[in-house]
Amino acid sequence: MTLSDLELERYARHIVLPEVGGAGQARLKAAAVAVVGAGGLGSAALPCLAAAGVGQLTIVDDDCVALSNLQRQTLYATADIGRPKAEVAAERLAALNPHVCILARAERLTEANAAALLAGHDLVLDGTDSFAARAVVNRACVALGLPLVAAAMGRFEGQLGVFAGHLADSPCWACFAGAAEDRPGETCAARGVLGALAGVMGSLQALEAIRLLTGFAARPPGELALFDALTLSLRRIRVPKDPACPVCSSS
Numbered sequence: 001m002t003l004s005d006l007e008l009e010r011y012a013r014h015i016v017l018p019e020v021g022g023a024g025q026a027r028l029k030a031a032a033v034a035v036v037g038a039g040g041l042g043s044a045a046l047p048c049l050a051a052a053g054v055g056q057l058t059i060v061d062d063d064c065v066a067l068s069n070l071q072r073q074t075l076y077a078t079a080d081i082g083r084p085k086a087e088v089a090a091e092r093l094a095a096l097n098p099h100v101c102i103l104a105r106a107e108r109l110t111e112a113n114a115a116a117l118l119a120g121h122d123l124v125l126d127g128t129d130s131f132a133a134r135a136v137v138n139r140a141c142v143a144l145g146l147p148l149v150a151a152a153m154g155r156f157e158g159q160l161g162v163f164a165g166h167l168a169d170s171p172c173w174a175c176f177a178g179a180a181e182d183r184p185g186e187t188c189a190a191r192g193v194l195g196a197l198a199g200v201m202g203s204l205q206a207l208e209a210i211r212l213l214t215g216f217a218a219r220p221p222g223e224l225a226l227f228d229a230l231t232l233s234l235r236r237i238r239v240p241k242d243p244a245c246p247v248c249s250s251s
Helices: 005-010 021-030 042-052 067-071 085-096 114-118 131-144 173-177 195-214
Strands: 032-036 056-060 101-105 123-126 148-154 157-163 223-228 233-238
Touching: 021 195, 032 042, 032 114, 042 056, 042 085, 042 195, 056 085, 085 101, 114 131, 123 131, 123 195, 131 148, 131 173, 148 195, 157 173, 157 195, 195 223
Parallel strands: 032 056, 032 123, 056 101, 123 148
Antiparallel strands: 148 157, 157 223, 223 233
16 A cells, blocks of 8 residues: 655654554555544544554444543543544544544444444454443454454553454453453542543553554563553563453354
8 A cells, every 4th residue: 555745754753663664654554443432542542543544443432522531531622522422533533634534433332233343444442441341342353353452441550451362372351351240330430540541551552553553563462561650660461361261262
């Protein structure tokens, strides 16, 4: 896929990186990424992906902007309160980079529509805020054979992992999380969250997506990064594939 003169200038700082180069930038342009959840994580990841030149971004979110969102969801403004997040996000991203195709899907991802919403993408970013929603995204990714970049946060802690449960030797998100029934009191609304942490974790999600799409310094799926904003520390752990996982063990 060729880059226009305007794109060559726009992405010049990528192209001079030997790890990315023109070939890597072309791979970004050819890629389609779905972002499920345009809240704290999604509103940080989406501008990074659009600015990087990912060719197609699909935003899946049925929520509307609320005043309490604006403490951490920096893609939105006070005047956007009451508007669908997917539509507002699409407008902002189109203004940021007109070379990117932005698809707004103002609907909740469910078992019934997950395949239709996610099929045809190269990878999925999960920015949802409940265990039940993450379980739906994970099952869809395993069924469709899509890599999943999943993040979560609460209070001062963040988690980031790349999962590929459709591969025989790689775990899915359920191998790590186990039973994914909703757990009361574990939402940001109930526990609180440091606003800037959303920017950190969402940007790291975008970074992992770019690494996967371009192939530079990519690590095998199944590694979980744990970030502590109180100490500014980051540690990594490996997540083994669960041979008894009800989602991916038979894939």
